[in-house]
Amino acid sequence: MSQAATARRRASPGGFRLRERIRDRDTAVYGVLIIVALLFPMVTIYATDGTALVSHATRAGYFVLLAIGLNVVVGYAGLLDLGYAAFFAIGAYSYALFASPQLDSSPAHHAFHITFWILMFVALLAAGAAGAILGFPTLRLRGDYLAIVTLGFGEIVPQLFYNFDQWTGGINAVGLIDQPKLPVWIQGPWSGDGPFTVVQNFSFNGDPVAYYVLIVILIAVAVVLVSNLYRSRLGRAWMAIREDEVAAAAMGINTVTTKLLAFGIGASFSGFAGAYYGASVSLVSPDSFLFIVSITVLVMVVLGGMGNITGVIIGALVMYTVIFYLIPGLPENAVSLANNVGLSGIVAPNGDWPGLAEETQRLNFIIYGVILVAMMLLRPQGILPSRVREQELKHAAVQEEETVVEQVHAS
Numbered sequence: 355m356s357q358a359a360t361a362r363r364r365a366s367p368g369g370f371r372l373r374e375r376i377r378d379r380d381t382a383v384y385g386v387l388i389i390v391a392l393l394f395p396m397v398t399i400y401a402t403d404g405t406a407l408v409s410h411a412t413r414a415g416y417f418v419l420l421a422i423g424l425n426v427v428v429g430y431a432g433l434l435d436l437g438y439a440a441f442f443a444i445g446a447y448s449y450a451l452f453a454s455p456q457l458d459s460s461p462a463h464h465a466f467h468i469t470f471w472i473l474m475f476v477a478l479l480a481a482g483a484a485g486a487i488l489g490f491p492t493l494r495l496r497g498d499y500l501a502i503v504t505l506g507f508g509e510i511v512p513q514l515f516y517n518f519d520q521w522t523g524g525i526n527a528v529g530l531i532d533q534p535k536l537p538v539w540i541q542g543p544w545s546g547d548g549p550f551t552v553v554q555n556f557s558f559n560g561d562p563v564a565y566y567v568l569i570v571i572l573i574a575v576a577v578v579l580v581s582n583l584y585r586s587r588l589g590r591a592w593m594a595i596r597e598d599e600v601a602a603a604a605m606g607i608n609t610v611t612t613k614l615l616a617f618g619i620g621a622s623f624s625g626f627a628g629a630y631y632g633a634s635v636s637l638v639s640p641d642s643f644l645f646i647v648s649i650t651v652l653v654m655v656v657l658g659g660m661g662n663i664t665g666v667i668i669g670a671l672v673m674y675t676v677i678f679y680l681i682p683g684l685p686e687n688a689v690s691l692a693n694n695v696g697l698s699g700i701v702a703p704n705g706d707w708p709g710l711a712e713e714t715q716r717l718n719f720i721i722y723g724v725i726l727v728a729m730m731l732l733r734p735q736g737i738l739p740s741r742v743r744e745q746e747l748k749h750a751a752v753q754e755e756e757t758v759v760e761q762v763h764a765s
Contacts, residue, residue, distance in 0.1 A: 383738065408562040411566055412569055413674070417627075418569075420670075422573070422576050422577065422623055423441075424438050424655050425666045434497070440512070440643065445628020447522060449474070451528065453473055457521070477626065477629035482625060486614055508648050511643070528637070537555060540552055583619070658738065659739035660736065665739055685715050688711065692710055
């Protein structure tokens with residue numbers, strides 16, 4: 355039987371390799387994500403007769419880009435960055451200022467309208483340079499001290515965009531941002547546009563499907579780049595610094611330069627996402643880059659699984675769905691459930707009772723917090739952690755149990 359099985363495997367090596375690849379968790383997850391990404395627009399448009407879910411997916415996409423970039427800093431190099439939204443803001447304003455009439459009313463008195471495809475890389479370089487500038491004087495710090503410095507940087511940048519209102523519009527934001535354009539675009543049933551047609555001089559003009567295709571391509575490029583970095587010599591240096599910086603330095607790794615590259619590369623992905631955000635939303639305001647954005651992206655990385663790209667993508671999608679889709683819909687769903695089960699008496703306000711919808715709205719952040727605490731208690735390594743991280747946590751748990759047993763026996 356074993357010889358027959360071996361013969362069959364040799365006769366169909368392609369099928370055998372496919373089964374081996376499916377057994378690899380990350381490869382299987384990538385396969386599922388690709389299939390879902392290809393089918394999602396068509397299925398949701400025909401199921402809901404609208405593009406609302408596709409719009410949600412485009413917004414989730416730039417959070418995925420942010421999480422992939424922060425994973426380089428936190429997951430690979432082990433550096434706690436609490437000001438990641440600052441680089442997101444730099445990328446967004448890099449695009450908004452040079453693709454809108456904003457600078458016409460500035461002291462420069464001249465507006466620029468540079469194409470999105472150029473400014474996307476300008477935003478990437480601007481955010482990466484800001485990461486390097488921040489990192490150079492501060493990366494000799496470690497742990498909590500580095501986190502405090504990045505937190506301060508994250509608070510300073512939005513305030514700069516507030517106060518330099520002659521250039522950035524301040525609290526009035528930057529609007530009328532140019533849309534990306536392509537010489538040719540194909541529309542068809544998959545985008546809900548009827549028969550296949552070739553559109554010349556296509557402008558995105560807020561088209562959710564076009565932005566969805568763009569963000570999927572950007573995420574695919576980011577995944578390829580980060581995967582190659584992870585397997586490179588630089589990636590191994592990041593791993594060594596994360597595990598033991600003193601030992602890495604003793605082995606000849608320039609820890610300052612290596613950490614600086616982690617900061618710069620991670621920040622550049624944030625600039626990438628910022629340019630996309632500015633184009634898709636068409637309005638860039640300092641209020642969109644507050645501390646809560648940095649924490650949200652960090653939560654996505656930790657809950658997904660630090661150091662693992664597939665885990666980070668899943669974590670970003672799950673947390674976006676919870677924060678921006680499920681929790682905002684809780685009041686309406688609670689009222690509908692109460693009416694269906696015969697508890698309509700608690701729906702309307704009555705005396706000190708504000709009504710079920712208002713009370714549920716007040717509990718939003720409590721529910722969010724409970725979800726985070728439960729996740730960390732039940733699966734501290736994340737949804738799909740890297741195998742190294744998973745083994746580290748298991749080893750730490752075994753050591754803790756052994757210590758407790760020794761203390762019990764000693765007493």
